[in-house]
Amino acid sequence: MLRFLARRLAMALVVLLIVSFTTFVVGHLTGDPVDLIAPENASREAKEDLREHLGLNKPLMVQYGSYVWRALQGDLGFSFVQQAAVSGLIAERLPATLQLALTGFVLSILIAVPLGIFIALNRNTLWDFIATSLAMIGQSAPNFWIGLMLIALFAVQLRLLPVSGYGGVSYIILPAITIALQSAARLTRLMRASMLEVLNADYVRTARSKGLRERSVLWVHSFRNAMIPVVTMAGLELAELIGGAFITETIFAWPGVGRLAVNAVYQRDFPLVQGVVLFAAAAFVVINFLVDLLYVVIDPRVKLS
């Protein structure tokens, strides 16, 4: 188990190194930060002083090293556009993002797991056909477009819910459904496939041959086994929702990290974009690692190998 977790941890660090290096290099391609910060009429000497003050005259790798060192301490840089620390800006927006991501995630699990099991048990029925077709279509339509159509229908035509913004419960319904539908489409298909595979497994036949009640066969001998791949995928989904619901946040004017990033792109606020990318990668890596830990709990084969 320790070996498994150590390998995963090493992988996580490698991912963060690759991502941080990419964002660092791309950040440097965007131009001389000194030009952005210094007043336009600043003298050459003043600029050089500033450069030295910021450590920008040092070799690239040294700069990268201090960038990583500062990031490890929670300093993701300074947004010159917003005149604020990047980590502070992200921390400020994080609660809204978590609120939306977790709501959408719970909603998608509540749809996908029961529905996937139901259609696996009733495979090749009309229900199965309808649900798998809808899931297939849900996976194919652009998610933000589904969000826009939900706005057009429920907010504009029926006037049931607000178009966008942040406030009471009514504001979170449409964006949460939007992100839940996409993730539920994927998870439902996986849950169905996984359940079907388990129901065909030899050990389920053994459970039946012992005369166990069908209820035990399903919940004790099939459900947990079928959840193993679903848990992995659900972890990826959650990570993606936390680090990547930026288009949904944008169209619903949801004041989260994703919208922060999109606005930063528009304002060419590169330190901020860089910081959010790194944050998203970190969220991804951390959640994946938590999923790995969860794996150890639900699959005893991992614990002992």
Add this chain to the structure above:
Amino acid sequence: MSGALLDIADLTVRFQRRGRTIHAVRGLSLRIQPGEVVGLVGESGSGKSVAVMAAARLLDEKLARIEATRLDLDGRPVLDMTRRQLEALRGPVVSYIFQDPLSSLNPVLTVGRQLSEGLRRHRGLSRADARAAALDLLGQVGIPAPELRVAQYPHQASGGMRQRMMIAMALALRPKLLIADEPTTALDVTVQADIIRLVQRIQAEIGMAMIWVTHDLALLARVAGRILVMYGGRIVEDAPSAQLYAAPAHPYTRGLLDSTSRFDVPFRDQQPIPGNPPDPSQVLNACAFEPRCPRATDICRAQLPPLEADATGRSVACFHPLEGGS
């Protein structure tokens, strides 16, 4: 009426697969008396596993269609049973040992859990009593340190140990009929003999009836009192072991004996029966073995040979049986 423990008449099992019908069992009849040990032998694809699975309706009935004029277990018609009745039947009346103990044991449940759940379900034992019974069972099948094993998972044990666990599980409720479907095929040769001896010993202790399903005639010589030979989804010969070995009546049995039981010939020199088994998607109106049979005549191509008993207690489904050990 017959007093038989398992009484099957004219069993057919068909599967629908990708728009085609697979005829896995095509009119099989057999009777097993209480306490009797029978071998069911045939090539892979002969329908032997499907037939014994159908006996307790373990097949997925969304895919499989089971029909029979009679399918009685312990005097009760299995095909008329509700799901509840079937659940009550499996375990105390009939239980199974499957071929691959690794895939047949649940990887995420402990051995103790899998051993005790049948006892708790059918005998209503408490958690503690079921655990004690599980320990006892592990000891009976020769597993050392049962106290350690109950808390472990199947993948922590060796192949032979796993099959012992499977056997302990199948015997937990002292069933009247034990069906062992190729129980040693997935195991190391060195372990096979141990497992066979173990099952034999426990069968003798409990006095239960047993069906050994295998493709290995040589194995059955040591364990079964009577042997049923299956080909193309039907029984083609049914005879006491000694008689069958000494003088097979069906040409297919002869072929099987020639190809598998010659200890004096190296394995690579043994001759399999030329030709291929019948296509299971075809409907058969003639002898299934006819295309591979050296004795085939016109009548074999025109009619299905019935399984008929002779005076010596042997039944054979052949128009031209081999006479008197020729």
Add this chain to the structure above:
Amino acid sequence: MRGFRPAGRDTLGLIGLGILLAAVACALLAPWIAPFEPTAINLPARMRPPFWLEGGSVAHLLGTDNLGRDMLSRVIFGARISLAVGAAAVVVGAAIGSSIGIIAGYFSGWVDLILSVVINAQLSFPFTLLAIFLLATLGGGFWPVVLVLALGTWVNYARVVRGQVMSVKNQDYVHAAVSVGVPTTRLLRTTVLPNTVSPIIVVASFSMAQAILTEAALSFLGVGVDGSNPSWGTMLNDGRAFLQTAWWLTAMPGIAIALTVLGGNLCGDWLQDRFNPKVGG
């Protein structure tokens, strides 16, 4: 309800192929099948709804936009950009990914280790944000978008090709060929390449769908392909401002995207099923 038999795999796959071919036909034949010039402005006829709604007309089947341009024509012409981007991304991604996959699989050792770390790293990272960042900093346009999309999909090819190469490499005839001195490049061409064609086609089918979706998202955020001919994603971005008054400006390009992507996904499922048959429910 019991005994209902849904359409078979083949039927669904052929439907998917049909959708893709229809989209390709739209793209190739756009000037001949579109009823109007996609850029022809007709202010008196602006904001017309689709024909089945009150105020709609058969002249503009899918309605018109805020400048009176015909939506049907714009959607048909939009196929050109969206499919061109998707196809180019598939070709570039497949070329990069397959080459790297072959190298990783064939030479094993350190090269393979580094590449599989990179492959795993990329598979566990949300790609779209990085894509936006790259395009916003380095500038958009057709080829930058294609390159970024290829960068997002090459790992899929690399992974399957690497797996195929590893399994082919250990087969006897390859060992035999090596021992008699057949050059490596020729070996790769004659033994490895034929075995990797079918998994590459499967991945390409899914990647095409993925590329069209990502392109739509990028264009929607304004960092996609720019030009006089808008892609479906750009049209979504344009239509969004009129969501309250003219929903069809957003609905129509979205449906076009969803259908095309569905076609790609159905095709991918079908091909995967054909090349790698597995008994399923």
